[in-house]
Amino acid sequence: MKAMILAAGLGTRLRPLTDTRPKALVPVAGRPMIHWVIARLASHGFTDIIINAHHFAAQIETFAAAYKGPGSPLTVSVEEEILDTGGGVRKAAWFFDREEPFLVHNVDVLTDLDLSGLMNAHLASDAHSAYGALVTLAVKSRKSSRHLLFDEAGRLGGWRSDVTGETRTVRPIAGPVTPVPFMGVYVMSPAVLRKMADPGPFSIIDFFLDQAGGGAPIRAYRADDARWADLGSEDRIAAAERLFGTDWFAEIG
Numbered sequence: 519m520k521a522m523i524l525a526a527g528l529g530t531r532l533r534p535l536t537d538t539r540p541k542a543l544v545p546v547a548g549r550p551m552i553h554w555v556i557a558r559l560a561s562h563g564f565t566d567i568i569i570n571a572h573h574f575a576a577q578i579e580t581f582a583a584a585y586k587g588p589g590s591p592l593t594v595s596v597e598e599e600i601l602d603t604g605g606g607v608r609k610a611a612w613f614f615d616r617e618e619p620f621l622v623h624n625v626d627v628l629t630d631l632d633l634s635g636l637m638n639a640h641l642a643s644d645a646h647s648a649y650g651a652l653v654t655l656a657v658k659s660r661k662s663s664r665h666l667l668f669d670e671a672g673r674l675g676g677w678r679s680d681v682t683g684e685t686r687t688v689r690p691i692a693g694p695v696t697p698v699p700f701m702g703v704y705v706m707s708p709a710v711l712r713k714m715a716d717p718g719p720f721s722i723i724d725f726f727l728d729q730a731g732g733g734a735p736i737r738a739y740r741a742d743d744a745r746w747a748d749l750g751s752e753d754r755i756a757a758a759e760r761l762f763g764t765d766w767f768a769e770i771g
Contacts, residue, residue, distance in 0.1 A: 519637065520614055521564040523555055525625040526572035526597050526606055531750045540574040542625045543581060544749075547759050547767040550581065551749050552625050557770050560588035562633040564621055568593040568613045570606040587771075603722035607706075608714040616708045622722075624702035628758050630766070631656055631703060631744040639739050640705040651737040653726060654705045657698040659742045665697035666723075666738070674736035677727055688731030698738060701746055 529541030536544065542552040552569070559567060567589050571578035575596045582592035595610040607622060614620050619640055621633065640654035655674070657666060667676035669691045676687040678697055700723070713729060730736045747758035759767075 519564045520566045521559050521621040521623060522607060522610055523552060523567060523569045523623055523625050524603055524606055525552060525578060526570045526600055528573045540578055543577055546749060546755050554628060554770060555623055555625055556589045558633065565589050568595055568610050570595045570597060570610060572597040572600045600719065602719040604720040604725045605718060607722060611711040614708055619705050619707050621705050626749040627702040628749055629701060629744055629746040631701060631741050636739050637705055643737060650735065652707050652710055652729065652734045653736045654739050656701040656703040656741050657738045658701050658744060658746055660699055660746060662699035664699065666700050668696045668698060668738045669693060672738040674726060674730040686727060688727045
């Protein structure tokens with residue numbers, strides 16, 4: 519199975535650690551944060567992996583060339599200009615089979631989410647329903663200032679920011695609305711790539727909302743029991759190391 523790791527960001531919240539390296543290579547529990555994402559992907563059968571890179575891209579290429587662990591060999595998609603989360607996926611479209619769904623994982627997310635369960639839920643929806651998911655988003659009830667809005671059937675219908683008070687509703691939502699934070703991990707059907715017409719930078723969340731507004735089924739995969747950590751700052755890395763503990767890191771390898 520194929521997967522993509524989004525690792526092209528500037529890592530501004532991690533400065534000064536990212537003044538001389540990409541955030542993907544910032545240490546977490548003694549190894550580059552990208553190591554843990556690759557290891558978890560590989561443990562769930564995702565062994566054909568592409569990484570996008572921009573900030574200190576040459577260091578990512580060197581890491582990929584030298585990496586010999588589970589999930590190798592690694593492919594790197596270098597972005598001369600940063601293309602944001604959506605543009606990065608679009609640029610790497612050549613890598614993905616046109617018949618198989620693929621998984622996308624933010625590099626600065628650490629989670630014990632059941633990646634196989636996420637993929638299987640997407641495959642089951644796609645195979646057995648006329649309204650099968652185009653994209654399946656891993657979501658988890660947790661403290662966050664931003665929420666995706668889903669209907670009773672788990673279909674995406676909008677987005678809300680608790681900071682600005684902005685709510686974007688892209689289609690009518692019948693019944694109760696469930697706000698749930700996004701986990702930065704999702705599965706996409708290959709048909710989605712043909713819908714990415716914009717050649718420049720764009721946000722994947724905006725793209726999902728646009729697709730949902732046009733009637734495309736973008737579905738939630740609830741993973742409330744999964745542990746999840748944002749690795750976007752030194753304090754959050756330290757908190758993630760405490761949350762998962764030395765035994766978990768040792769087991770993952």
